[in-house]
Amino acid sequence: MxxxxxxxxxxxxxxAILVLGSAEANPAMYYFTGGGHITDAALFKKWGQPAVLYxxxxxxxxxxxxxLAVKPIQTGVIEVLAKSPRPIFEEQGLxxxxxxxxxxxxxxxxxxxxxxxxxxxxxxxVVGEPKDDSILLRAMETKDEDExxxxxxxxxxxxxxxxxxxxxxxxxxxxxxxxxxREDGTPLTIDDVKGKIALWLAERGAMDVEGTIFAIxxxxxxxxxxxxxxxxxxxxxxxxxxxxxxxxxGGYYYDFTRTWSLGYATPExxxxxxxxxxVYNKVSENLDLNVPFKxxxxxxSDEFHKNGHDTPIHTEGxxxxxxxxxxxxxxxxxxxxRPFSRHTTPDDNILKAGVVVTVEPGLYYPEKxxxxxxxxxxxxxxxxxxxxxxxYPYDFVLPMKKWKRKKK
Amino acid sequence: MxxxxxxxxxxxxxxAILVLGSAEANPAMYYFTGGGHITDAALFKKWGQPAVLYxxxxxxxxxxxxxLAVKPIQTGVIEVLAKSPRPIFEEQGLxxxxxxxxxxxxxxxxxxxxxxxxxxxxxxxVVGEPKDDSILLRAMETKDEDExxxxxxxxxxxxxxxxxxxxxxxxxxxxxxxxxxREDGTPLTIDDVKGKIALWLAERGAMDVEGTIFAIxxxxxxxxxxxxxxxxxxxxxxxxxxxxxxxxxGGYYYDFTRTWSLGYATPExxxxxxxxxxVYNKVSENLDLNVPFKxxxxxxSDEFHKNGHDTPIHTEGxxxxxxxxxxxxxxxxxxxxRPFSRHTTPDDNILKAGVVVTVEPGLYYPEKxxxxxxxxxxxxxxxxxxxxxxxYPYDFVLPMKKWKRKKK
Numbered sequence: 126m127x128x129x130x131x132x133x134x135x136x137x138x139x140x141a142i143l144v145l146g147s148a149e150a151n152p153a154m155y156y157f158t159g160g161g162h163i164t165d166a167a168l169f170k171k172w173g174q175p176a177v178l179y180x181x182x183x184x185x186x187x188x189x190x191x192x193l194a195v196k197p198i199q200t201g202v203i204e205v206l207a208k209s210p211r212p213i214f215e216e217q218g219l220x221x222x223x224x225x226x227x228x229x230x231x232x233x234x235x236x237x238x239x240x241x242x243x244x245x246x247x248x249x250x251v252v253g254e255p256k257d258d259s260i261l262l263r264a265m266e267t268k269d270e271d272e273x274x275x276x277x278x279x280x281x282x283x284x285x286x287x288x289x290x291x292x293x294x295x296x297x298x299x300x301x302x303x304x305x306x307r308e309d310g311t312p313l314t315i316d317d318v319k320g321k322i323a324l325w326l327a328e329r330g331a332m333d334v335e336g337t338i339f340a341i342x343x344x345x346x347x348x349x350x351x352x353x354x355x356x357x358x359x360x361x362x363x364x365x366x367x368x369x370x371x372x373x374x375g376g377y378y379y380d381f382t383r384t385w386s387l388g389y390a391t392p393e394x395x396x397x398x399x400x401x402x403x404v405y406n407k408v409s410e411n412l413d414l415n416v417p418f419k420x421x422x423x424x425x426s427d428e429f430h431k432n433g434h435d436t437p438i439h440t441e442g443x444x445x446x447x448x449x450x451x452x453x454x455x456x457x458x459x460x461x462x463r464p465f466s467r468h469t470t471p472d473d474n475i476l477k478a479g480v481v482v483t484v485e486p487g488l489y490y491p492e493k494x495x496x497x498x499x500x501x502x503x504x505x506x507x508x509x510x511x512x513x514x515x516x517y518p519y520d521f522v523l524p525m526k527k528w529k530r531k532k533k
Numbered sequence: 534m535x536x537x538x539x540x541x542x543x544x545x546x547x548x549a550i551l552v553l554g555s556a557e558a559n560p561a562m563y564y565f566t567g568g569g570h571i572t573d574a575a576l577f578k579k580w581g582q583p584a585v586l587y588x589x590x591x592x593x594x595x596x597x598x599x600x601l602a603v604k605p606i607q608t609g610v611i612e613v614l615a616k617s618p619r620p621i622f623e624e625q626g627l628x629x630x631x632x633x634x635x636x637x638x639x640x641x642x643x644x645x646x647x648x649x650x651x652x653x654x655x656x657x658x659v660v661g662e663p664k665d666d667s668i669l670l671r672a673m674e675t676k677d678e679d680e681x682x683x684x685x686x687x688x689x690x691x692x693x694x695x696x697x698x699x700x701x702x703x704x705x706x707x708x709x710x711x712x713x714x715r716e717d718g719t720p721l722t723i724d725d726v727k728g729k730i731a732l733w734l735a736e737r738g739a740m741d742v743e744g745t746i747f748a749i750x751x752x753x754x755x756x757x758x759x760x761x762x763x764x765x766x767x768x769x770x771x772x773x774x775x776x777x778x779x780x781x782x783g784g785y786y787y788d789f790t791r792t793w794s795l796g797y798a799t800p801e802x803x804x805x806x807x808x809x810x811x812v813y814n815k816v817s818e819n820l821d822l823n824v825p826f827k828x829x830x831x832x833x834s835d836e837f838h839k840n841g842h843d844t845p846i847h848t849e850g851x852x853x854x855x856x857x858x859x860x861x862x863x864x865x866x867x868x869x870x871r872p873f874s875r876h877t878t879p880d881d882n883i884l885k886a887g888v889v890v891t892v893e894p895g896l897y898y899p900e901k902x903x904x905x906x907x908x909x910x911x912x913x914x915x916x917x918x919x920x921x922x923x924x925y926p927y928d929f930v931l932p933m934k935k936w937k938r939k940k941k
Binding site: 254 | 634
């Protein structure tokens with residue numbers, strides 16, 4: 126939690142944290158400002174002191190809404206830091222010591238800032254850590270009550286929209302060749318469905334910031350294929366629907382996946398789904414307080430391996446089918462954050478009280494035109510219990526209201 | 534244009550460009566990939582050669598849609614570059630020479646990448662330029678036909694939505710205290726209007742990625758205030774409506790502003806608007822091929838100064854009222870890009886054929902609860918003519934359909 130930050134900074138011997146960039150699409154800045162239309166800013170958080178926000182003078186009122194101490198400057202903030210950082214750093218009393226950099230900023234600008242700082246203050250040590258290991262991500266890793274409330278709300282929005290998509294699809298007319306039809310009788314495409322998802326999310330104050338995955342057939346067998354817009358919606362094919370909206374303006378995420386087959390399922394797809402569901406159940410029943418998250422990656426990989434699938438633990442090289450990813454990840458202002466679950470993840474990525482994580486086993490066979498993944502987002506409550514933040518049924522075959530399978 | 538890139542690289546003595554990050558919310562990467570759900574990638578563009586895209590194996594099919602040569606790797610791309618960049622750089626034959634960094638990436642990751650590269654290849658010079666001056670922005674500065682077509686389309690979407698907002702507002706019932714009412718008879722807020730804007734944009738395949746400005750009264754007098762969500766919509770107050778949506782998925786932007794006063798205008802606000810409109814007309818009539826853009830910033834500042842307003846050229850320090858910003862900027866995959874128009878901008882930011890720029894003079898008086906800005910986006914055509922990419926009327930007072938001013 127944010128209240129852990131000074132202790133984390135002290136342990137890391139940091140004198141200050143400097144966050145660069147805008148407040149949107151920049152979780153490190155959002156964490157301090159709570160969003161706002163602040164496009165060009167630099168935030169200094171010195172150890173034991175409240176944060177100070179340098180902003181473009183034009184954005185001073187938006188910046189003030191953050192409740193932080195605001196220092197407006199007439200020209201671009203990043204521009205000033207890249208050209209002559211001395212006055213601002215001297216004002217902050219940061220001419221020696223250790224300062225860690227955060228935020229999203231253009232690579233070119235950052236190279237300039239580093240060079241300018243090195244020249245102005247040779248005794249100032251500028252530190253960077255890979256995002257996943259950084260102390261700010263460690264603070265973000267556990268959520269306070271208000272953060273959980275916001276993630277839970279996004280979960281409600283998410284499952285509401287998923288339910289609307291299910292209802293819409295199962296109400297379609299179906300052509301003889303098993304293609305679903307639009308209201309006007311023409312074929313329904315992935316693009317049509319995605320348009321509705323974006324609309325229904327927008328109506329509820331949510332954005333599918335990074336692009337919903339709605340992938341059918343072969344695309345469902347490629348975990349991060351977001352789906353081919355022109356693909357037609359058909360019966361009897363696996364559909365992987367992975368939706369991870371954030372609060373509009375770039376706030377907290379939710380992450381959720383269901384796999385469907387409309388009307389009927391092929392026996393092969395049904396078997397694939399059942400395997401994933403069985404492993405999902407096994408994990409969800411065994412999640413336990415303070416266990417390293419990667420223990421469950423081992424459990425899942427062992428189970429899938431037993432059934433003859435490739436896994437990241439049992440198979441070398443680039444995985445093209447089987448279980449090809451890790452079990453889950455933390456969710457917050459970042460769609461992927463600590464704790465992580467890869468088998469190579471450090472042991473300190475544990476299911477401690479306050480973390481919010483996804484559990485998302487899956488199996489992928491692009492060459493057989495199918496894939497299956499099930500994902501829910503869990504909160505490890507202060508009492509150590511695991512709670513799904515938004516419940517939704519696990520039906521695989523969704524019966525069509527206006528279509529019945531013909532007897533052969 | 535992209536076809537200028539090799540010549541620009543040669544002039545800058547660059548052996549390669551390296552673009553880091555995702556394809557969304559990252560214009561440098563989008564410029565090469567054309568978007569796609571690619572969240573973790575590194576693109577090498579060597580001089581005289583086509584670009585090569587390293588991506589996460591899970592995203593290989595999305596990456597392949599770019600048409601670029603794709604190299605999938607099993608773990609995170611940025612993670613690999615931060616820890617051991619050697620194999621990838623050796624594969625690209627980049628162990629000496631000059632490589633320029635681009636893209637949006639976490640500051641911590643980038644510091645790690647720079648340190649790792651310096652250690653692995655002491656003779657490799659890693660270059661960064663401030664975004665606005667970089668050679669990639671110089672390539673992006675002029676648009677080809679397809680880019681102009683896409684920006685023009687966003688302009689059509691934008692003005693269509695602006696027209697819908699005008700129609701919606703002017704159709705409202707009005708309470709005795711001049712507050713507009715929702716359909717259910719309760720007061721209409723800024724938040725309600727913004728919800729409709731987001732929805733109408735989403736329906737048209739556009740996103741208000743960075744947050745539409747819809748600001749009334751005092752907020753209209755603060756150029757980058759995006760508006761207070763709980764503010765009520767009232768007659769007779771200046772409303773600054775600055776809308777700058779991008780193609781969904783993070784493509785080309787349009788940028789557009791109108792200032793309205795509903796029902797009637799105070800004489801003071803009318804005068805303010807008329808001054809802005811007069812200056813807007815003067816600029817738009819005088820825009821000319823190959824003139825440095827900042828010449829028009831001087832023209833506008835001189836005009837406003839003559840009328841007694843503060844301006845960035847005539848006034849020292851942080852500007853709090855008057856004409857407080859620059860005249861305009863290029864628009865493309867970045868909402869702000871070359872050419873720029875500040876009086877300190879280098880002379881080579883000119884209105885050359887192929888650029889797309891905004892023209893947006895404004896006057897701001899927060900202490901008088903008013904502001905006014907007019908903005909259109911112009912294309913400098915290959916024949917040297919200036920063309921507004923989406924026409925829209927300049928009415929300031931929008932008459933209300935169901936309200937008439939009482940005679941006093």
